[in-house]
Amino acid sequence: MDSPREILKRHGLRAKHSWGQNFLGDPDALQAIADALVLREGEPVVELGPGLGHLTRFLAATGAQVTAVERDRDMVAVLEKEAIPGVRVVPGNAATVDFAQVAGAPDIALVGNLPYHLTSPILFQVLAQRAHISRAVFTLQKEVVVRLAAEPGNRDYGLLTVLLGLHFDVEQVLTLEAWRFHPPPKVDSAVLRLTRLKKPRAPLVDEARFTRLVKAGFAQRRKTLINSLKSDKGLATPEVMLAALKTAGIDPGRRAETLAPEEFAAIERALGPVTAMAPPPPDAPEEAVGHDAEE
Missing domain, CATH: 3.40.50.150 (Vaccinia Virus protein VP39)
Structure with missing residues (x-):
């Protein structure tokens, strides 16, 4: 060849x-x-x-x-x-x-x-x-x-x-x-x-909300989980988000990088039925994981 x-x-x-x-x-x-x-x-x-x-x-x-x-x-x-x-x-x-x-x-x-x-x-x-x-x-x-x-x-x-x-x-x-x-x-x-996998590692209520939740968690990596999640007000009110973390058994003082996929899924489920969500904030972009190696 x-x-x-x-x-x-x-x-x-x-x-x-x-x-x-x-x-x-x-x-x-x-x-x-x-x-x-x-x-x-x-x-x-x-x-x-x-x-x-x-x-x-x-x-x-x-x-x-x-x-x-x-x-x-x-x-x-x-x-x-x-x-x-x-x-x-x-x-x-x-x-x-x-x-x-x-x-x-x-x-x-x-x-x-x-x-x-x-x-x-x-x-x-x-x-x-x-x-x-x-x-x-x-x-x-x-x-x-x-x-x-x-x-x-x-x-x-x-x-x-x-x-x-x-x-x-x-x-x-x-x-x-x-x-x-x-x-x-x-x-x-x-x-x-x-x-x-034959099935996801954990069940979800809504895939789109899960994705948005994870994006919000990592949008401000240095902040605690609750502060990062509160930055996307369209997901839930701070009170509802804090209650969801409690229901899921997740310490709000943790950071997103410490949570397994199953734990993020538990938070998403704890948010309950999906209601109409406002658009995400402009400062929560999709994560870029690659760049041109020649740059």
Whole structure:
């Protein structure tokens, strides 16, 4: 198999810095990523951002039905010219695509070497579409994988750690040094595996309220839990929120990073039936977990 440098040269292309393109061509690493997904013959798998098709070849070698979703027109042209057997190439944006629909299957596996600046949007899509995703294996910036796999009480623990942890087993399976990529990024990467649970770790009254509750908890990490949660007045009055914490058995003086997903779920349930909520405050954005490693 030709190296990324050789394939780019053959097609008269260069890696696009603005797209966060860092191509992995190391055979041992690619085989390890494909192995981590544990694909069965004939199983539908969607690869996000296949780039030059290096991982795509290893996925196809398992006998799985590979749908490669690529937004870079130059890379789409490369994949079509390379014509990897058993692979269907679909132009599209990994941050907005319907994974099951593009694969034409109700339940799929998902894999990709994700551009760092698209990490958060894609992970929120995984959460939104989790009913159709049995498992996912992503290559991400190492510090992001450490955060997503962190345990409660760790300073790396955050919003997406909780949201993913409610619905998936989350684990780091591999570290990939920067030199394995072309061009090499300025940081190391790691491989994250998400395995969907048969049911959430804890029941909820309302998924949207749970997400908003967790966002509020982490919006001001240095504050106590009750003070962070009170910052989103649309969730509940301070009195109702304090009562919910008491019902859930959660000390209001704790900080969000110490709560397991099950504890956040207990608070959400304790808030009772859902009523119309005011829009969240503008200072409670979705957590960004990745950035372009070349910046």
